[in-house]
Amino acid sequence: MYRIGELADLCEVKADTLRFYEKHGLLSPSSRTDSGYRVYTDADAARLRFILRAKAVGFTLSEISELLSIDLDKSNWACADVKGMVDLKLAQVQAKIAELLHFQTSLQSLSDACCGGPRSAEHCSILEALESSTERVRVEHDHGATDCTTTLDKSGN
Amino acid sequence: MYRIGELADLCEVKADTLRFYEKHGLLSPSSRTDSGYRVYTDADAARLRFILRAKAVGFTLSEISELLSIDLDKSNWACADVKGMVDLKLAQVQAKIAELLHFQTSLQSLSDACCGGPRSAEHCSILEALESSTERVRVEHDHGATDCTTTLDKSGN
DNA sequence: ATAAACCTTAGAGCCTACTCCAAGGTCAAG
DNA sequence: CTTGACCTTGGAGTAGGCTCTAAGGTTTAT
Ligand SMILES: [Zn+2]
Ligand SMILES: [Zn+2]
Ligand SMILES: [Zn+2]
Ligand SMILES: [Zn+2]
Numbered sequence: 001m002y003r004i005g006e007l008a009d010l011c012e013v014k015a016d017t018l019r020f021y022e023k024h025g026l027l028s029p030s031s032r033t034d035s036g037y038r039v040y041t042d043a044d045a046a047r048l049r050f051i052l053r054a055k056a057v058g059f060t061l062s063e064i065s066e067l068l069s070i071d072l073d074k075s076n077w078a079c080a081d082v083k084g085m086v087d088l089k090l091a092q093v094q095a096k097i098a099e100l101l102h103f104q105t106s107l108q109s110l111s112d113a114c115c116g117g118p119r120s121a122e123h124c125s126i127l128e129a130l131e132s133s134t135e136r137v138r139v140e141h142d143h144g145a146t147d148c149t150t151t152l153d154k155s156g157n
Numbered sequence: 158m159y160r161i162g163e164l165a166d167l168c169e170v171k172a173d174t175l176r177f178y179e180k181h182g183l184l185s186p187s188s189r190t191d192s193g194y195r196v197y198t199d200a201d202a203a204r205l206r207f208i209l210r211a212k213a214v215g216f217t218l219s220e221i222s223e224l225l226s227i228d229l230d231k232s233n234w235a236c237a238d239v240k241g242m243v244d245l246k247l248a249q250v251q252a253k254i255a256e257l258l259h260f261q262t263s264l265q266s267l268s269d270a271c272c273g274g275p276r277s278a279e280h281c282s283i284l285e286a287l288e289s290s291t292e293r294v295r296v297e298h299d300h301g302a303t304d305c306t307t308t309l310d311k312s313g314n
Numbered sequence: 315a316t317a318a319a320c321c322t323t324a325g326a327g328c329c330t331a332c333t334c335c336a337a338g339g340t341c342a343a344g
Numbered sequence: 345c346t347t348g349a350c351c352t353t354g355g356a357g358t359a360g361g362c363t364c365t366a367a368g369g370t371t372t373a374t
Contacts, residue, residue: 016333035340037351053287058260067287074278082283083273090264097257100250103215107247116240121231126239130210130224177362192370194321
């Protein structure tokens with residue numbers, strides 16, 4: 001039996017978070033004291049850990065709701081249903097990774113092209129690339145050099 | 158000179174988006190017709206393309222605001238400032254990628270362990286793993302087999 | 315002249331997951 | 345019997361980027 005703050009400390013979340021989960025139907029305390037304090041059982045704690053583990057693999061709270069209701073009614077669901085949810089989430093995660101890898105590549109080539117020095121940004125190839133995308137990013141030389149405008153493939157070679 | 162819908166079509170965004178950008182100080186039309194219609198110039202269109210390119214490498218609108226004001230006042234900024242923004246964003250993107258790769262690995266090992274078949278989820282190792290994390294995920298055999306409980310390293314070997 | 319297609323505004327709504335606040339009730343220690 | 349730590353509620357705020365609505369004005373083509 002835990003009060004809200006105890007369970008929160010135990011699982012390293014805030015009491016506010018537990019109230020939030022309750023409001024959204026994820027986790028309700030099994031009972032209340034006479035004065036209205038929430039009282040959580042070990043089963044409630046286990047449910048909270050289920051939620052936190054599912055969060056840790058990337059599920060949203062509404063997906064976790066679904067997983068929780070499947071978990072409470074396993075005999076009416078098949079492995080295919082559960083695996084389907086995991087595979088769908090996996091596909092979403094992979095799509096997001098692909099997008100971010102694209103960002104990473106572009107940012108890296110912008111970064112590589114810029115000298116990063118203290119001179120005026122008037123010659124900055126990052127700004128230039130954003131102003132008019134040429135699919136090639138002009139590389140700034142080490143400064144002190146006279147010429148500052150060699151071209152280079154966006155991939156950074 | 159473009160009306161809002163024309164510029165929107167030209168750049169494949171919605172007119173609402175342009176109004177939104179205006180409200181947030183990113184892009185204001187250079188003038189208005191007598192009847193109050195927004196009128197965008199080629200310079201405005203160029204600014205919009207700057208915004209879209211910056212979005213395409215992962216910057217948020219408030220970061221783009223900053224980039225735009227630097228771009229309009231280049232002589233008072235250094236390459237270091239611009240590169241700093243790019244490198245910061247790069248670090249954020251990489252951190253997010255790392256998190257998602259972690260999700261990916263976990264989801265993949267959950268998926269691999271589950272038979273995905275039509276039988277009751279009562280034996281599902283995904284649910285089992287979420288119920289009580291053991292750092293190992295039980296692998297379900299191909300069904301039809303008698304035994305369904307070999308253990309396996311989370312990495313999938 | 316009229317209908318379709320366009321434009322205007324202010325403001326609300328959506329999504330995710332909290333996080334914080336105010337105003338007040340409860341409980342154990344000293 | 346007071347202090348301080350804890351708890352209660354409802355509701356607002358945050359970030360990010362739109363998206364939509366209502367109620368009306370303008371332009372263009374037929
Ligand atoms: Zn430079
Ligand atoms: Zn530069
Ligand atoms: Zn199975
Ligand atoms: Zn399964």
